[in-house]
Amino acid sequence: MSHNTFGHLFRVTTWGESHGPALGALVDGCPPGLPLSEADIQPFLDRRRPGQSRFTTQRREPDQVRILSGTYEGRTTGTPISLLIENTDQRSKDYNQVAASFRPGHADLVYTQKYGLRDPRGGGRSSARETAARVAAGAIARIVLGPEITIRGALTQIGPHGIERARWDWSGVDDNPFFCPDRAMVPVWEGYLDTIRKAGSSVGAIVDVEATGLPAGWGAPLYGKLDAEIAAAMMSINAVKAVEIGAGFAAAALTGEQNADEILPGPQGSGLNKVEYASNHAGGILGGISTGQPVTLRFAVKPTSSILTPMRSITADGLPTTLATKGRHDPCVGIRAVPVGEAMLACVLADHKLRHRAQTGL
């Protein structure tokens, strides 16, 4: 049991605090012989990096990753891969007030209640900065999965403004600062988020992620279910409060006839491994096992807790106070959760690829 490890065979352990000297991920169980260098990881970190638009925190970190072990001459060796990202823009003084009282919505108080102390610099371990390590590990997971499997995500709702799914266009996702797949929604979000940002407020969001190209058969009954581990992966991301797969909550209102994904024969001679389905309410997973259809999921990210409006809280001595959070923050932390959600899905799938191979030899 490890508090800071994710995965069983493809195992990722992250470490590091927001304002310590560095943070990192240790990836154990990666198969040998895969091509891997920093250049395979950096683009994903760049995509998550803060300070790229006015809609994300103005903290500026180059987030340069170094591989300290586990490769030789550009290939993985099967030994643990240690990834290091130095923290360079720490400004600890911004956070001095944080030590004196507990920010509502943050983990400040529960860490203190649990551990008797905490690292107050930038939220310490509970900072969203930790997700850089996840994204780095996710880049390795993609290599394990290989080119057949595509994992991609998009932001589909900011505050009350949800996209129009009929306008979904994957090709536009990286052309706007929101990872928005609906071009028509971009200006709406810009206007709305400018208002939120200028008010020192924040707002929640919904992220969609999907994986295509994976075969039928990954996952396992009953506690190592693919969907159970996806749910844990997404809920482990900072500020995520809900996750659904396929039809999700909407399935509650459906009848069996409406929810059924009818099974159709695959191409002539393809046997049972290439069947088709008339729909995908299941989100690509039945009985905890992949069907071969796209794995589709959504998760909700709560609004950033750091806001300018003073909120009631207590001091380190338990006395009442009010607290307005200054410093640099994302008005909608959900935006940068898109590459993080992709990375976590990649890690779950890489793990299950190896687990499937262990049990079945396939």
Next chain:
Amino acid sequence: MSHNTFGHLFRVTTWGESHGPALGALVDGCPPGLPLSEADIQPFLDRRRPGQSRFTTQRREPDQVRILSGTYEGRTTGTPISLLIENTDQRSKDYNQVAASFRPGHADLVYTQKYGLRDPRGGGRSSARETAARVAAGAIARIVLGPEITIRGALTQIGPHGIERARWDWSGVDDNPFFCPDRAMVPVWEGYLDTIRKAGSSVGAIVDVEATGLPAGWGAPLYGKLDAEIAAAMMSINAVKAVEIGAGFAAAALTGEQNADEILPGPQGSGLNKVEYASNHAGGILGGISTGQPVTLRFAVKPTSSILTPMRSITADGLPTTLATKGRHDPCVGIRAVPVGEAMLACVLADHKLRHRAQTGL
């Protein structure tokens, strides 16, 4: 890594198929000295047992649990507790057709794709019958948690009919066949579900579960988060497709001000461990750690996939066919998911109680 184990220190491994000779749970890591006999477990099994109203499957199983190890003179000894429930009403012949083709929405096809074979009798391992073992284990988890902690659940939506939360009354939950906390909704559901049942159809549902009385500090960053493991626990229940904690998906539409749970001092002299909150959008968990407020969650259960309406599918040879599922089934499997959700939450919390104790000595 175990496919069939849940938990880290309070570990539950379930085994058994729907129509094998028996099923069971093996509970390892239970603290010693706790009072435990079959009489502590049976009431929870009775609550989940099928055949108690016309709205659940007519399979009749006494579901008598036997404790085969781990206790002596009515107390736990710290050694593994083996729980056995014999299957008595198996009627395997009902399921002979099942082997010849794959039921849409069931795990029939993916099991075959993964394992190359499957136990077709009643869905084998993927049958909801396995949840009896979870409920038995959950009864032990409640003893580990002790009387301070109350875990209870309710059905809050069937198909399109959601309860009125203002009418919530825990005292009525066990007085109707639905675990419905809104007495006014009971006749509506009865009428609606009779229609569904008579049509050989089925419908989805939403279950709410809460835990009260737990202290602040349980859980851990960042992958052993209390909420991440709750999400996995709920998503591991058959037919569950979504889970949310606290405000859940609704948090996406809120601003930081709306979503904030302001912190208030606790009773005079109670220090940091008895603080209060002005609201509970967090659902009792921040940063993966319990706040001491009630842990609140909801999950969606898809409609039972077994319906009388013929659906397109394929045969074991990959040829097209249509399939109408006869046999005994729940028109709304979500009803019996209520005690299962409670049991899973109890197991997660018992595990985290021990984990918290390990790391902090508290």
Next chain:
Amino acid sequence: MSHNTFGHLFRVTTWGESHGPALGALVDGCPPGLPLSEADIQPFLDRRRPGQSRFTTQRREPDQVRILSGTYEGRTTGTPISLLIENTDQRSKDYNQVAASFRPGHADLVYTQKYGLRDPRGGGRSSARETAARVAAGAIARIVLGPEITIRGALTQIGPHGIERARWDWSGVDDNPFFCPDRAMVPVWEGYLDTIRKAGSSVGAIVDVEATGLPAGWGAPLYGKLDAEIAAAMMSINAVKAVEIGAGFAAAALTGEQNADEILPGPQGSGLNKVEYASNHAGGILGGISTGQPVTLRFAVKPTSSILTPMRSITADGLPTTLATKGRHDPCVGIRAVPVGEAMLACVLADHKLRHRAQTGL
């Protein structure tokens, strides 16, 4: 983390007390499609069964195993395999005195110190009876390993009487009540052990186990080493106090030249996977990974602690007493450790076969 589980991918959890209603093993992670019925397991249990000669305990148990889950029509399904062995010859009254004081050399006192209570009937969980569950699980592990791999053990020392290794003959091991590979030693042991037995005494022993036919490459640096896990497996057997692999302790006295296993090319064209070695001081394992040579190990079993000579001890109240253990006991518990050691080695290797496949696809 589980106290009662062994293995990572091929996972065995045993449960049950000496004098409870039953004991068993739960095997999770077994690959699907393997032929398995009770008849594959029973012969190994029969080989370990007590009461087969005057040199083992006179407790008489049929030790009939039942498979309660995880198979269908004689094949494994990939779901957990639950094995049940009922206890039929319990005679709890023999053990009434045991509750009142603590037998030296047994786990009576430490269980009480740890758990605050214990099951005194026949040693409860710490009884060597638990090894029946290991042997049953080991029979499944052998099926996972397949016919290429042979695992066999022998008793090589009883008290001061060690075998002559030059006379080693595997074909005779099952022809005597000691699993002795040196026919000339059998009458010596018979005479010696009769003396021990009649004196109500006991004596230690050494067991050798080997596995042949496994490929190079199983195992992993650095904490999942094949030898580290073999050491844990053997040391987890009741009464085992030492384990060595290959040259073992003798390697301490050797020079690098003496200990070197020179590498020789394999058959023409066989490449790196069929190399040969001029010797096998390594016991088939280097750097935690199998070399393809036989895996060879030895372990020491202490004398049975239950002896007729009164020994000083304390009562449940902490007062001094003397204690002579009556009841039925093995004068040399090491004899029946032979099939147990084989079973544990089979389990370790089956686990590593799956782990190797997970990481490398081979």
Next chain:
Amino acid sequence: MSHNTFGHLFRVTTWGESHGPALGALVDGCPPGLPLSEADIQPFLDRRRPGQSRFTTQRREPDQVRILSGTYEGRTTGTPISLLIENTDQRSKDYNQVAASFRPGHADLVYTQKYGLRDPRGGGRSSARETAARVAAGAIARIVLGPEITIRGALTQIGPHGIERARWDWSGVDDNPFFCPDRAMVPVWEGYLDTIRKAGSSVGAIVDVEATGLPAGWGAPLYGKLDAEIAAAMMSINAVKAVEIGAGFAAAALTGEQNADEILPGPQGSGLNKVEYASNHAGGILGGISTGQPVTLRFAVKPTSSILTPMRSITADGLPTTLATKGRHDPCVGIRAVPVGEAMLACVLADHKLRHRAQTGL
């Protein structure tokens, strides 16, 4: 399951290759609030450091450890502690020949067989250099254990020359380059090892380690036994081929009367937790659980495989060759295994301290 992790609740994952940029350990599960800085770790690294006498490898590494996470203002925070040690004296060119063929006794060939490639620089991951990370982690484990528990080791045999146990003197262990507890043996070893060293040969050794001050009750039946995990820990150290606890292999030759550790009442009024024993053949562990007596163990280290005498081997192409290993090596790698054995025992005990606390609250 992790190949490179040791422990369950106090978890140590090491990473890094002999000649990569750095190596390290990631310690997860450390309780919060413990005093910890680099100064608590460095002395143990210095004790293990090579190049301190002519009897260890002349590689010169400062082995300076940095703590990158998990502490704040000199105290542990409960989050993962990342330890980094840079490699500064790498001389990769020394090892160019290594890539072309496989050194007998090393892991070169099995790594290649398993992974299809290897890092040939200094043995890569299988280098004894990795033990620096273990020693660093062990220093943290000692802090978890607290001052009541003392862990110390000594070298007790080099080649054929074993110490005289009657002359054992802990106070002299750090006064000689061998960690030898028998002053009279030091000149004998010096002369013997000079001969070995000058001949370019090497020799095996035996290390004794003990822990005193631990309470009764740590450990657990049956696969999480304290002795099983100690055996795995020691056997996971490079070049270790055997391990024994208490009387070890000698127990095989004893009768039950000789091996018995009689139990005596503790001081008046101390109850069951302060009992005494007339002897300690058990090595402080019964039934997998600590008795409160000293935990005593021994392990055998094979001779360093790198020797000047040419040995037969094969090339990377599978062709026969002979190989004499040049470069810097320990003539007796067992010497530096002393602090490593201590560190591993500290890690096992720290883990079991937390596990005991989890299950019993003590």
